[in-house]
Amino acid sequence: MPIRETPWPAGTPCWADCQVDDTTLARDFYTALFGWEIAESAPEAGGYLMALRNGRPAAGIGPKPPGQSMPSVWTTYLATDNADDTAAAIAAAGGNILAPPFDVMDVGRMLVATDPTGAAFGAWQAKQHFGAGIYNEPGAYCWNELHTDGYQRAQEFYTQVFGWSFTEIGDGENVDYATFALDPGGEPVGGMNDSTKNPGAGPAYWLAWFQVEDTDATLAAATGLGAKVLMGPDDSPFGRMGVLTAPQGETFGVIDTTQAAGAPS
Incomplete structure (x- = not known):
């Protein structure tokens, strides 16, 4: 069972989560499909759900940002040692910052951007949450x-x-x-x-x-x-x-x- 207990190296796809209209429906669907266990987050996390495999973080399920019209999507997050420096590098390279770097409680600091071809992705600076704790096995x-x-x-x-x-x-x-x-x-x-x-x-x-x-x-x-x-x-x-x-x-x-x-x- 491949596991990770330290932050992922910068530039590695380190996490994936989906943003949906109804997190309960998504929870039921992915639990049935992948056998995920779902852990509730703290109230200040805004309804974000953590999907676990064998007790380790596998993926996330979250509500869409309030007031934003967007399709339901899976977002890939790339590890970074410094979200602010990465945001500056993205802008300098021709990308577009959709959500400037912000702290997610004490678990990490993140941003959301699009590359010059229009693809959206996230960047994750790990603190308490390193990203995927299990990978390359069924359900992860x-x-x-x-x-x-x-x-x-x-x-x-x-x-x-x-x-x-x-x-x-x-x-x-x-x-x-x-x-x-x-x-x-x-x-x-x-x-x-x-x-x-x-x-x-x-x-x-x-x-x-x-x-x-x-x-x-x-x-x-x-x-x-x-x-x-x-x-x-x-x-x-x-x-x-x-x-x-x-x-x-x-x-x-x-x-x-x-x-x-x-x-x-």
Whole structure:
């Protein structure tokens, strides 16, 4: 069981949470789908729920910001050692700050921004809450990737802000896809997909993937709970996977990494 008990290195996708209209409905859906245990937060947390696997933080469920019109979404958070410095770097690199750095009680300091291609993401400076305490196992997130129609511009932006190093693994014709690492030659911590190779892909966005034991069964269960299957089940060199829209509209991926087929490009 991969666990984390210290802050994630800066630039690593360290947390994912969804913002929805009805947290109770989301709680019921994800508890049934992933077997999450849900912990209530302090009243000053504004109704934020912490999803646990084996007693460790796996993801979050929160209400949408009051007074803001926005779709239900999953947000990927990138670790930072200093949220204020990261906000300045984002602005200097051409990003847009949606929510300037602010303290979340004593658990951390965060911001929300969009990159120059329009994809929203968060940055998390850990204090009491380090981010995901469990990962890469069923019921926990295992991968985060950016889908963007500004592939090269996005790579330049995230390299400037977080120092990422990219490795192209697509075929260059049908698929342009790169993994990113914190250092050249380091272990990949996420990915980036050129969505111009997928007609009708829509605006740029970050996609969070959750590991499951059986992709086909998970997609069937999710459909029975009111979700819609957008893609899959499909085999890949990384596992059997599918993409879903939950009943309130937020999109996420599921993958059984034990069922890999073929080899990466």
